[in-house]
Amino acid sequence: MCYQDLFAAGRRKLQQPLLPLARLAQLLRLTGSFPTMAAVLAELPDPLDTGSGSYHRPADLLAPYLPTLEASDFNDSSALPATLYDEQGKPLPAFEAAEAWVGQQILARELEEINSILCGPCSCTLCCTGPDRTMSQELFEIPLSSQERSLFSLPATDSPASRQCTALSEPPLTLGDRPFYELGPGLYRWESGWSLILPRGSSCPHLEDGTGRCRIYPGRPEVCRRPQIFPYLIERAPGLDSSAGLPAYVARRKLLAVWDCPYVRDLKEEIASYAEACGLEPVFKQNKG
Ligand code: SF4
Ligand code: SF4
Structure with a gap:
């Protein structure tokens, strides 16, 4: 097109x-x-x-x-x-x-x-969704400042283990014996700071179904701008x-x-x-x- x-x-x-x-x-x-x-x-x-x-x-x-x-x-x-x-x-x-x-x-x-x-x-909506079935990645990551974390009502993980790795570390961080990205969208505190994790097939909770609009557009995180x-x-x-x-x-x-x-x-x-x-x-x- x-x-x-x-x-x-x-x-x-x-x-x-x-x-x-x-x-x-x-x-x-x-x-x-x-x-x-x-x-x-x-x-x-x-x-x-x-x-x-x-x-x-x-x-x-x-x-x-x-x-x-x-x-x-x-x-x-x-x-x-x-x-x-x-x-x-x-x-x-x-x-x-x-x-x-x-x-x-x-x-x-x-x-x-x-x-x-x-x-x-x-x-x-590529920037606001996780990988689709044709893509090789398991997840996409949206870096956030610690203040921006409060924009998202999602489960948050901040542990000594998460702080010692990144979203792309191998082997991946596990939670309850499962790779973290199998647990759906979530907020994680990594070695490098906070990020929103969008696993395969998921989307940002602020992405409006049907229109593809961002519900918090004027106040969206820095990286989304x-x-x-x-x-x-x-x-x-x-x-x-x-x-x-x-x-x-x-x-x-x-x-x-x-x-x-x-x-x-x-x-x-x-x-x-x-x-x-x-x-x-x-x-x-x-x-x-
Ligand atoms: S900036 Fe807009 S057009 Fe470009 S990949 Fe992201 S969502 Fe798509
Ligand atoms: S906050 Fe808005 S712009 Fe950022 S990923 Fe979510 S829907 Fe997209």
């Missing part, structure tokens, strides 16, 4: 990523005599050509991101709520760290909007967290898009161009099946 007409709004957004525009504003803030980022936006010409595209009303486009842009201090990475490293484990210089942190926030927010626009027309194009400009690296609890991230500069998703398959070229304009390496991968 071709979704091209239904994808028009999402395609337009992919063709005009905000990150190149945000980077230009960051550069002007750093090198110009602007006292604030708001002052930079006020002086942006309209239209503005960044080299990778022409932006109409650039100040209006960046206005929703102003708090994120203002919060970063490009001369002092200790102002960031995280520590950022390169792939060799060395701390990033202040400007690179701020640029990567802000870039990730901008990409995450923009891609949440783009993914929501694109998912709607697909009438697809991000399918199926993920920004990995930086990636969480818990092993590098500081002893004071400051979270650590490693700069990856990648954009992951999951082939299982119909809009990813239809918009491969647009997704690759979006990544390139943002200075990211596009990575397409199959997750399920």
Whole structure:
């Protein structure tokens, strides 16, 4: 099936990523005599050509991101709520760290909007169901924060044994001599944190029968907001967290898009161009099946 007409709004957004525009504003803030980022936006010409595209009303486009842009201090990475490293484990210089942190926030927010626009027309529930009979996996996993756990009224398992393994460990966690995934959907506290487990043939309790809608859509978990194009400009690296609890991230500069998703398959070229304009390496991968 071709979704091209239904994808028009999402395609337009992919063709005009905000990150190149945000980077230009960051550069002007750093090198110009602007006292604030708001002052930079006020002086942006309209239209503005960044080299990778022409932006109409650039100040209006960046206005929703102003708090994120203002919060970063490009001369002092200790102002960031995280520590950022390169792939060799060395701390990033202040400007690179701020640029990567802000870039990730901008990409995450923009891609949440783009993914929501694109998912709607697909009438697809792949992200909200366990594997079907044609798939090799026994379960799908939806990672949750400990606060998001309360969104689901499902049996919860948090034991020394569950905390020492993951949902994909072999042999699997057993409960009453049975692999955990034979007991139906449930919440589990693993070594890596909480997740919702959807075994083969099951679906999320919030998936509405017949319509395929999410009953808690406005308050759905973070991970449900991000399918199926993920920004990995930086990636969480818990092993590098500081002893004071400051979270650590490693700069990856990648954009992951999951082939299982119909809009990813239809918009491969647009997704690759979006990544390139943002200075990211596009990575397409199959997750399920
Ligand atoms: S919470 Fe909503 S979006 Fe997330 S898996 Fe369940 S039905 Fe799908
Ligand atoms: S696979 Fe894609 S279209 Fe299907 S539910 Fe997930 S995000 Fe939506």
